[in-house]
Amino acid sequence: xxxxxxxxxxxxxxxxxxxxxxxxxxxxxxxxxxxxxxxxxxxxxxxxxxxxxxxxxxxxxxxxxxxxxxxxxxxxxxxxxxxxxxxxxxxxxxxxxxxxxxxxxxxxxxxxxxxxxxxxxxxxxxxxxxxxxxxxxxxxxxxxxxxxxxxxxxxxxxxxxxxxxxxxxxxxxxxxxxxxxxxxxxxxxxxxxxxxxxxxxx
Amino acid sequence: xxxxxxxxxxxxxxxxxxxxxxxxxxxxxxxxxxxxxxxxxxxxxxxxxxxxxxxxxxxxxxxxxxxxxxxxxxxxxxxxxxxxxxxxxxxxxxxxxxxxxxxxxxxxxxxxxxxxxxxxxxxxxxxxxxxxxxxxxxxxxxxxxxxxxxxxxxxxxxxxxxxxxxxxxxxxxxxxxxxxxxxxxxxxxxxxxxxxxxxxxxxxxxxxxxxxxxxxxxx
Numbered sequence: 001x002x003x004x005x006x007x008x009x010x011x012x013x014x015x016x017x018x019x020x021x022x023x024x025x026x027x028x029x030x031x032x033x034x035x036x037x038x039x040x041x042x043x044x045x046x047x048x049x050x051x052x053x054x055x056x057x058x059x060x061x062x063x064x065x066x067x068x069x070x071x072x073x074x075x076x077x078x079x080x081x082x083x084x085x086x087x088x089x090x091x092x093x094x095x096x097x098x099x100x101x102x103x104x105x106x107x108x109x110x111x112x113x114x115x116x117x118x119x120x121x122x123x124x125x126x127x128x129x130x131x132x133x134x135x136x137x138x139x140x141x142x143x144x145x146x147x148x149x150x151x152x153x154x155x156x157x158x159x160x161x162x163x164x165x166x167x168x169x170x171x172x173x174x175x176x177x178x179x180x181x182x183x184x185x186x187x188x189x190x191x192x193x194x195x196x197x198x199x200x201x202x
Numbered sequence: 203x204x205x206x207x208x209x210x211x212x213x214x215x216x217x218x219x220x221x222x223x224x225x226x227x228x229x230x231x232x233x234x235x236x237x238x239x240x241x242x243x244x245x246x247x248x249x250x251x252x253x254x255x256x257x258x259x260x261x262x263x264x265x266x267x268x269x270x271x272x273x274x275x276x277x278x279x280x281x282x283x284x285x286x287x288x289x290x291x292x293x294x295x296x297x298x299x300x301x302x303x304x305x306x307x308x309x310x311x312x313x314x315x316x317x318x319x320x321x322x323x324x325x326x327x328x329x330x331x332x333x334x335x336x337x338x339x340x341x342x343x344x345x346x347x348x349x350x351x352x353x354x355x356x357x358x359x360x361x362x363x364x365x366x367x368x369x370x371x372x373x374x375x376x377x378x379x380x381x382x383x384x385x386x387x388x389x390x391x392x393x394x395x396x397x398x399x400x401x402x403x404x405x406x407x408x409x410x411x412x413x414x415x416x417x418x419x420x421x
Protein backbone atom coordinates (compact mmCIF):
# COMPACT_ATOMS: atom_id res chain seq x y z
CA UNK A 1 0.00 0.00 0.00
CA UNK A 2 1.34 3.38 -0.99
CA UNK A 3 1.30 5.98 1.79
CA UNK A 4 2.46 8.82 -0.41
CA UNK A 5 -0.19 11.57 -0.31
CA UNK A 6 1.34 14.14 -2.69
CA UNK A 7 -1.31 15.83 -4.81
CA UNK A 8 0.97 16.19 -7.83
CA UNK A 9 2.75 12.89 -8.35
CA UNK A 10 6.54 13.28 -8.46
CA UNK A 11 7.28 9.66 -9.24
CA UNK A 12 7.94 9.41 -13.00
CA UNK A 13 5.87 6.24 -13.20
CA UNK A 14 2.82 8.11 -11.91
CA UNK A 15 3.50 11.13 -14.07
CA UNK A 16 3.80 9.01 -17.21
CA UNK A 17 0.60 7.18 -16.35
CA UNK A 18 -1.23 10.49 -15.85
CA UNK A 19 0.13 11.91 -19.11
CA UNK A 20 -0.79 8.79 -21.06
CA UNK A 21 -4.33 8.85 -19.74
CA UNK A 22 -4.68 12.54 -20.66
CA UNK A 23 -3.35 12.02 -24.19
CA UNK A 24 -5.56 8.97 -24.72
CA UNK A 25 -8.63 10.81 -23.45
CA UNK A 26 -7.88 13.71 -25.78
CA UNK A 27 -7.58 11.25 -28.66
CA UNK A 28 -3.96 12.23 -29.38
CA UNK A 29 -2.45 8.78 -28.89
CA UNK A 30 -3.72 5.23 -29.32
CA UNK A 31 -2.62 2.93 -26.47
CA UNK A 32 -2.41 0.00 -28.89
CA UNK A 33 0.11 1.99 -30.96
CA UNK A 34 2.19 2.49 -27.81
CA UNK A 35 2.14 -1.28 -27.21
CA UNK A 36 3.23 -1.91 -30.81
CA UNK A 37 6.11 0.60 -30.55
CA UNK A 38 7.37 -0.98 -27.33
CA UNK A 39 7.03 -4.52 -28.69
CA UNK A 40 9.08 -3.56 -31.77
CA UNK A 41 12.14 -2.47 -29.79
CA UNK A 42 11.79 -5.08 -27.03
CA UNK A 43 11.34 -8.07 -29.31
CA UNK A 44 11.95 -7.34 -33.00
CA UNK A 45 14.66 -4.73 -33.57
CA UNK A 46 17.97 -5.06 -31.74
CA UNK A 47 21.68 -5.82 -32.08
CA UNK A 48 20.99 -9.26 -33.62
CA UNK A 49 20.18 -7.30 -36.81
CA UNK A 50 23.58 -5.64 -36.84
CA UNK A 51 25.27 -8.96 -36.05
CA UNK A 52 23.74 -10.48 -39.19
CA UNK A 53 25.03 -7.55 -41.26
CA UNK A 54 28.54 -8.04 -39.85
CA UNK A 55 28.53 -11.82 -40.37
CA UNK A 56 27.36 -11.38 -43.97
CA UNK A 57 30.20 -8.92 -44.61
CA UNK A 58 32.70 -11.41 -43.18
CA UNK A 59 31.63 -14.27 -45.44
CA UNK A 60 30.75 -12.35 -48.62
CA UNK A 61 33.44 -9.96 -49.96
CA UNK A 62 31.06 -8.49 -52.54
CA UNK A 63 28.53 -7.70 -49.82
CA UNK A 64 31.29 -6.14 -47.70
CA UNK A 65 32.22 -3.85 -50.61
CA UNK A 66 28.62 -2.72 -50.94
CA UNK A 67 28.32 -2.31 -47.17
CA UNK A 68 31.26 0.08 -47.07
CA UNK A 69 30.40 1.99 -50.25
CA UNK A 70 26.58 2.18 -49.98
CA UNK A 71 25.79 1.14 -46.39
CA UNK A 72 22.13 2.16 -46.17
CA UNK A 73 21.24 0.09 -49.27
CA UNK A 74 23.41 -2.87 -48.26
CA UNK A 75 21.80 -2.98 -44.81
CA UNK A 76 18.34 -2.70 -46.42
CA UNK A 77 19.18 -5.84 -48.45
CA UNK A 78 18.85 -7.77 -45.17
CA UNK A 79 15.55 -6.01 -44.43
CA UNK A 80 16.79 -3.47 -41.88
CA UNK A 81 15.53 0.02 -42.66
CA UNK A 82 13.84 2.95 -41.07
CA UNK A 83 13.90 5.45 -38.25
CA UNK A 84 17.34 6.50 -36.95
CA UNK A 85 19.00 4.52 -39.73
CA UNK A 86 17.98 6.29 -42.94
CA UNK A 87 21.56 7.50 -43.56
CA UNK A 88 24.12 4.88 -42.53
CA UNK A 89 27.91 4.94 -42.48
CA UNK A 90 29.87 1.74 -41.81
CA UNK A 91 33.43 2.10 -40.51
CA UNK A 92 35.78 -0.87 -40.59
CA UNK A 93 38.18 -1.92 -37.85
CA UNK A 94 41.54 -3.26 -39.00
CA UNK A 95 44.88 -4.08 -37.40
CA UNK A 96 45.85 -0.41 -37.98
CA UNK A 97 42.61 1.31 -37.03
CA UNK A 98 39.97 1.15 -34.31
CA UNK A 99 36.65 3.01 -34.60
CA UNK A 100 34.47 4.20 -31.72
CA UNK A 101 30.97 5.74 -32.01
CA UNK A 102 29.48 8.32 -29.65
CA UNK A 103 26.87 11.08 -29.59
CA UNK A 104 28.24 13.81 -27.32
CA UNK A 105 25.17 16.06 -27.73
CA UNK A 106 22.35 13.55 -27.13
CA UNK A 107 21.90 9.85 -27.83
CA UNK A 108 22.03 9.28 -31.62
CA UNK A 109 22.39 5.56 -32.37
CA UNK A 110 21.55 3.34 -35.37
CA UNK A 111 18.21 1.87 -34.25
CA UNK A 112 17.47 -0.46 -37.22
CA UNK A 113 20.71 -2.41 -36.68
CA UNK A 114 21.35 -2.02 -32.94
CA UNK A 115 17.93 -1.23 -31.40
CA UNK A 116 17.67 1.37 -28.64
CA UNK A 117 20.94 2.39 -26.94
CA UNK A 118 22.05 1.10 -23.53
CA UNK A 119 22.04 3.50 -20.58
CA UNK A 120 25.84 3.95 -20.48
CA UNK A 121 25.91 5.07 -24.13
CA UNK A 122 23.54 7.99 -23.44
CA UNK A 123 24.99 8.91 -20.03
CA UNK A 124 27.32 11.80 -19.18
CA UNK A 125 30.48 9.73 -18.42
CA UNK A 126 30.64 8.10 -21.87
CA UNK A 127 29.45 11.16 -23.81
CA UNK A 128 31.98 13.45 -22.12
CA UNK A 129 35.02 11.18 -22.31
CA UNK A 130 34.77 9.25 -25.58
CA UNK A 131 36.09 12.22 -27.59
CA UNK A 132 38.82 13.46 -25.22
CA UNK A 133 39.99 10.14 -23.76
CA UNK A 134 38.98 7.28 -26.06
CA UNK A 135 41.87 5.09 -24.91
CA UNK A 136 40.88 5.50 -21.27
CA UNK A 137 37.26 4.71 -22.13
CA UNK A 138 38.27 1.60 -24.04
CA UNK A 139 40.48 0.48 -21.12
CA UNK A 140 37.40 0.71 -18.93
CA UNK A 141 35.73 -1.73 -21.32
CA UNK A 142 38.77 -4.00 -21.07
CA UNK A 143 40.32 -3.03 -24.40
CA UNK A 144 43.96 -1.96 -24.55
CA UNK A 145 44.63 -0.38 -27.96
CA UNK A 146 48.30 -0.19 -29.01
CA UNK A 147 49.94 3.19 -29.63
CA UNK A 148 50.56 2.13 -33.23
CA UNK A 149 46.81 1.76 -33.83
CA UNK A 150 44.89 4.87 -34.91
CA UNK A 151 41.67 5.50 -33.00
CA UNK A 152 38.89 7.21 -34.91
CA UNK A 153 36.03 8.55 -32.83
CA UNK A 154 32.77 9.30 -34.68
CA UNK A 155 30.66 11.96 -32.95
CA UNK A 156 27.11 11.54 -34.33
CA UNK A 157 26.28 15.23 -34.72
CA UNK A 158 23.94 14.84 -37.73
CA UNK A 159 21.36 12.30 -38.96
CA UNK A 160 24.18 10.09 -40.27
CA UNK A 161 24.30 6.94 -38.14
CA UNK A 162 27.46 4.91 -37.56
CA UNK A 163 28.01 1.16 -37.35
CA UNK A 164 31.43 -0.36 -36.66
CA UNK A 165 32.38 -3.39 -38.74
CA UNK A 166 34.56 -5.30 -36.28
CA UNK A 167 37.49 -7.55 -37.22
CA UNK A 168 36.65 -11.19 -37.76
CA UNK A 169 38.35 -13.26 -35.05
CA UNK A 170 41.03 -15.76 -36.01
CA UNK A 171 40.33 -19.47 -36.45
CA UNK A 172 36.69 -18.99 -37.47
CA UNK A 173 37.04 -20.10 -41.11
CA UNK A 174 34.94 -23.21 -40.46
CA UNK A 175 32.01 -21.37 -38.88
CA UNK A 176 28.79 -20.73 -40.77
CA UNK A 177 27.40 -17.23 -41.26
CA UNK A 178 24.81 -17.93 -38.53
CA UNK A 179 27.49 -19.12 -36.10
CA UNK A 180 29.57 -16.03 -36.85
CA UNK A 181 26.58 -13.77 -36.19
CA UNK A 182 26.25 -15.38 -32.75
CA UNK A 183 29.74 -14.17 -31.87
CA UNK A 184 29.11 -10.50 -32.73
CA UNK A 185 28.31 -8.34 -29.71
CA UNK A 186 26.56 -4.98 -29.54
CA UNK A 187 29.65 -3.38 -28.02
CA UNK A 188 31.82 -4.59 -30.92
CA UNK A 189 29.49 -2.69 -33.29
CA UNK A 190 29.79 0.51 -31.18
CA UNK A 191 33.55 0.06 -30.92
CA UNK A 192 33.72 -0.52 -27.15
CA UNK A 193 34.37 -4.22 -27.70
CA UNK A 194 36.04 -6.71 -30.02
CA UNK A 195 34.63 -9.95 -31.30
CA UNK A 196 36.31 -12.99 -29.79
CA UNK A 197 36.10 -16.70 -30.44
CA UNK A 198 36.92 -19.03 -27.58
CA UNK A 199 37.24 -22.06 -29.84
CA UNK A 200 34.99 -24.99 -30.54
CA UNK A 201 33.47 -26.91 -27.64
CA UNK A 202 35.60 -29.94 -26.78
CA UNK B 203 23.03 26.94 -26.94
CA UNK B 204 26.02 26.42 -24.69
CA UNK B 205 24.09 23.95 -22.57
CA UNK B 206 25.16 21.17 -20.27
CA UNK B 207 24.01 18.65 -22.90
CA UNK B 208 27.15 19.62 -24.88
CA UNK B 209 29.24 17.18 -22.88
CA UNK B 210 32.16 16.37 -25.18
CA UNK B 211 35.49 16.87 -23.40
CA UNK B 212 34.14 17.52 -19.90
CA UNK B 213 35.80 15.95 -16.87
CA UNK B 214 34.46 14.62 -13.59
CA UNK B 215 31.35 12.81 -14.84
CA UNK B 216 32.45 9.55 -13.21
CA UNK B 217 33.07 6.04 -14.46
CA UNK B 218 31.15 4.43 -17.29
CA UNK B 219 28.91 1.76 -15.85
CA UNK B 220 27.93 -0.88 -18.41
CA UNK B 221 25.21 -3.19 -17.13
CA UNK B 222 25.44 -6.87 -18.09
CA UNK B 223 22.34 -8.15 -19.90
CA UNK B 224 20.73 -4.75 -19.75
CA UNK B 225 17.00 -4.79 -20.59
CA UNK B 226 15.71 -2.46 -23.33
CA UNK B 227 13.56 -0.71 -20.69
CA UNK B 228 14.23 -0.99 -16.97
CA UNK B 229 10.68 -0.18 -15.92
CA UNK B 230 7.35 -0.10 -17.71
CA UNK B 231 7.05 3.67 -17.36
CA UNK B 232 10.27 4.08 -19.38
CA UNK B 233 8.73 2.09 -22.22
CA UNK B 234 5.52 4.15 -22.04
CA UNK B 235 7.50 7.45 -21.94
CA UNK B 236 9.47 6.37 -24.99
CA UNK B 237 6.37 5.31 -26.93
CA UNK B 238 4.41 8.45 -25.94
CA UNK B 239 7.19 10.57 -27.45
CA UNK B 240 7.07 8.70 -30.75
CA UNK B 241 3.28 8.54 -30.93
CA UNK B 242 2.78 12.22 -30.01
CA UNK B 243 5.56 13.14 -32.45
CA UNK B 244 3.43 11.60 -35.21
CA UNK B 245 1.02 14.56 -34.78
CA UNK B 246 3.76 16.49 -36.66
CA UNK B 247 3.51 19.55 -34.42
CA UNK B 248 7.28 19.51 -33.97
CA UNK B 249 10.31 17.87 -35.60
CA UNK B 250 13.30 15.85 -34.44
CA UNK B 251 15.40 18.98 -33.88
CA UNK B 252 12.67 20.67 -31.83
CA UNK B 253 12.54 17.49 -29.78
CA UNK B 254 16.28 17.53 -29.12
CA UNK B 255 16.16 21.21 -28.25
CA UNK B 256 13.37 20.62 -25.70
CA UNK B 257 15.65 18.29 -23.73
CA UNK B 258 18.54 20.76 -24.04
CA UNK B 259 16.37 23.38 -22.31
CA UNK B 260 15.99 21.29 -19.16
CA UNK B 261 17.82 23.28 -16.43
CA UNK B 262 21.43 22.02 -16.19
CA UNK B 263 21.33 20.68 -12.63
CA UNK B 264 18.14 18.74 -13.42
CA UNK B 265 19.53 17.53 -16.76
CA UNK B 266 22.51 15.89 -15.06
CA UNK B 267 20.36 14.48 -12.29
CA UNK B 268 17.55 13.00 -14.40
CA UNK B 269 17.57 9.55 -15.92
CA UNK B 270 17.32 9.32 -19.70
CA UNK B 271 13.58 8.71 -19.90
CA UNK B 272 12.86 11.36 -17.26
CA UNK B 273 14.45 13.79 -19.75
CA UNK B 274 12.26 12.42 -22.53
CA UNK B 275 9.21 12.92 -20.33
CA UNK B 276 10.20 16.49 -19.39
CA UNK B 277 10.88 17.33 -23.06
CA UNK B 278 7.57 15.86 -24.18
CA UNK B 279 5.62 17.91 -21.63
CA UNK B 280 7.33 21.08 -22.92
CA UNK B 281 6.54 20.21 -26.54
CA UNK B 282 2.91 19.36 -25.83
CA UNK B 283 2.31 22.63 -24.04
CA UNK B 284 4.30 24.84 -26.45
CA UNK B 285 2.60 23.31 -29.49
CA UNK B 286 -0.83 23.90 -27.96
CA UNK B 287 -1.78 20.22 -28.14
CA UNK B 288 -2.27 20.28 -24.37
CA UNK B 289 -2.82 23.18 -21.97
CA UNK B 290 -1.10 23.77 -18.64
CA UNK B 291 -4.44 23.27 -16.89
CA UNK B 292 -4.88 19.91 -18.60
CA UNK B 293 -1.36 18.86 -17.61
CA UNK B 294 -2.04 19.80 -14.01
CA UNK B 295 -5.40 18.08 -13.77
CA UNK B 296 -4.54 15.19 -16.13
CA UNK B 297 -8.02 15.68 -17.65
CA UNK B 298 -9.08 17.19 -20.97
CA UNK B 299 -10.56 20.69 -20.64
CA UNK B 300 -14.36 20.44 -20.50
CA UNK B 301 -15.97 20.57 -23.92
CA UNK B 302 -12.86 19.75 -26.00
CA UNK B 303 -13.55 17.61 -29.03
CA UNK B 304 -11.76 14.28 -29.07
CA UNK B 305 -9.08 14.02 -31.75
CA UNK B 306 -8.22 10.99 -33.89
CA UNK B 307 -4.78 9.59 -32.97
CA UNK B 308 -2.17 10.41 -35.63
CA UNK B 309 -0.59 6.99 -35.20
CA UNK B 310 -2.80 3.89 -35.15
CA UNK B 311 -1.43 0.52 -34.06
CA UNK B 312 -1.43 -0.90 -37.58
CA UNK B 313 0.62 2.07 -38.84
CA UNK B 314 3.49 1.49 -36.40
CA UNK B 315 5.38 -1.20 -38.33
CA UNK B 316 5.19 0.63 -41.71
CA UNK B 317 6.17 3.93 -40.06
CA UNK B 318 9.26 2.37 -38.45
CA UNK B 319 10.27 0.54 -41.62
CA UNK B 320 9.85 3.66 -43.74
CA UNK B 321 11.87 5.98 -41.51
CA UNK B 322 12.40 9.53 -42.62
CA UNK B 323 15.03 10.97 -44.90
CA UNK B 324 16.79 14.16 -43.88
CA UNK B 325 18.46 14.60 -47.25
CA UNK B 326 17.26 17.47 -49.44
CA UNK B 327 18.32 18.81 -52.81
CA UNK B 328 20.67 21.80 -52.57
CA UNK B 329 20.88 23.91 -55.72
CA UNK B 330 24.47 25.03 -55.33
CA UNK B 331 27.72 23.10 -55.45
CA UNK B 332 29.48 22.23 -52.19
CA UNK B 333 31.59 25.10 -50.95
CA UNK B 334 34.34 22.81 -49.68
CA UNK B 335 36.18 19.95 -51.39
CA UNK B 336 37.48 16.61 -50.19
CA UNK B 337 40.84 17.06 -48.45
CA UNK B 338 40.37 20.79 -47.92
CA UNK B 339 41.33 22.33 -44.56
CA UNK B 340 38.42 24.02 -42.84
CA UNK B 341 37.93 25.75 -39.52
CA UNK B 342 34.86 25.13 -37.37
CA UNK B 343 33.52 28.63 -36.85
CA UNK B 344 33.64 30.23 -33.45
CA UNK B 345 29.95 30.79 -32.94
CA UNK B 346 27.82 30.73 -29.81
CA UNK B 347 24.19 30.56 -30.94
CA UNK B 348 21.69 30.74 -28.08
CA UNK B 349 19.30 28.38 -29.89
CA UNK B 350 19.75 24.80 -31.07
CA UNK B 351 23.00 23.86 -32.79
CA UNK B 352 24.85 20.64 -33.58
CA UNK B 353 28.30 22.23 -33.53
CA UNK B 354 29.78 21.11 -30.20
CA UNK B 355 31.88 23.61 -28.26
CA UNK B 356 34.96 21.38 -28.29
CA UNK B 357 35.24 21.68 -32.08
CA UNK B 358 34.73 25.46 -32.41
CA UNK B 359 37.75 27.37 -33.65
CA UNK B 360 39.65 24.20 -34.56
CA UNK B 361 40.96 23.19 -37.97
CA UNK B 362 40.05 19.88 -39.61
CA UNK B 363 40.04 18.25 -43.03
CA UNK B 364 37.00 17.45 -45.17
CA UNK B 365 36.82 13.64 -45.20
CA UNK B 366 33.45 12.94 -46.86
CA UNK B 367 30.61 14.82 -48.49
CA UNK B 368 27.24 13.61 -47.22
CA UNK B 369 25.06 15.65 -49.62
CA UNK B 370 22.34 18.16 -48.75
CA UNK B 371 20.74 17.78 -45.31
CA UNK B 372 18.13 19.64 -43.24
CA UNK B 373 19.87 22.30 -41.10
CA UNK B 374 19.00 21.69 -37.42
CA UNK B 375 19.75 25.24 -36.25
CA UNK B 376 16.81 26.65 -38.23
CA UNK B 377 14.58 23.56 -38.29
CA UNK B 378 14.50 23.27 -34.48
CA UNK B 379 12.95 26.76 -34.29
CA UNK B 380 10.45 26.30 -37.17
CA UNK B 381 12.48 28.71 -39.29
CA UNK B 382 12.59 26.30 -42.24
CA UNK B 383 14.73 23.35 -43.25
CA UNK B 384 17.38 25.55 -44.91
CA UNK B 385 19.06 22.47 -46.43
CA UNK B 386 22.80 22.72 -46.99
CA UNK B 387 25.78 20.52 -47.67
CA UNK B 388 26.87 18.30 -44.81
CA UNK B 389 30.49 17.15 -44.45
CA UNK B 390 32.37 14.65 -42.33
CA UNK B 391 35.33 16.61 -40.95
CA UNK B 392 38.39 14.92 -39.44
CA UNK B 393 40.03 16.75 -36.51
CA UNK B 394 43.27 15.37 -35.13
CA UNK B 395 43.11 14.63 -31.41
CA UNK B 396 46.07 17.00 -30.91
CA UNK B 397 44.26 19.86 -32.66
CA UNK B 398 41.30 19.40 -30.30
CA UNK B 399 43.02 18.49 -27.05
CA UNK B 400 46.65 19.54 -27.30
CA UNK B 401 50.02 17.86 -27.41
CA UNK B 402 49.32 15.18 -24.81
CA UNK B 403 46.73 13.51 -27.05
CA UNK B 404 47.80 10.42 -29.04
CA UNK B 405 49.51 11.50 -32.25
CA UNK B 406 47.47 9.34 -34.64
CA UNK B 407 44.03 9.63 -33.09
CA UNK B 408 41.24 11.71 -34.58
CA UNK B 409 37.63 12.72 -34.01
CA UNK B 410 35.19 12.95 -36.92
CA UNK B 411 32.18 15.25 -36.78
CA UNK B 412 29.36 15.79 -39.27
CA UNK B 413 29.22 19.54 -39.84
CA UNK B 414 26.96 21.69 -42.02
CA UNK B 415 28.35 24.32 -44.36
CA UNK B 416 27.26 27.21 -42.08
CA UNK B 417 29.49 25.79 -39.34
CA UNK B 418 32.63 25.96 -41.50
CA UNK B 419 35.01 28.49 -43.02
CA UNK B 420 38.14 28.01 -45.14
CA UNK B 421 41.31 27.56 -43.07
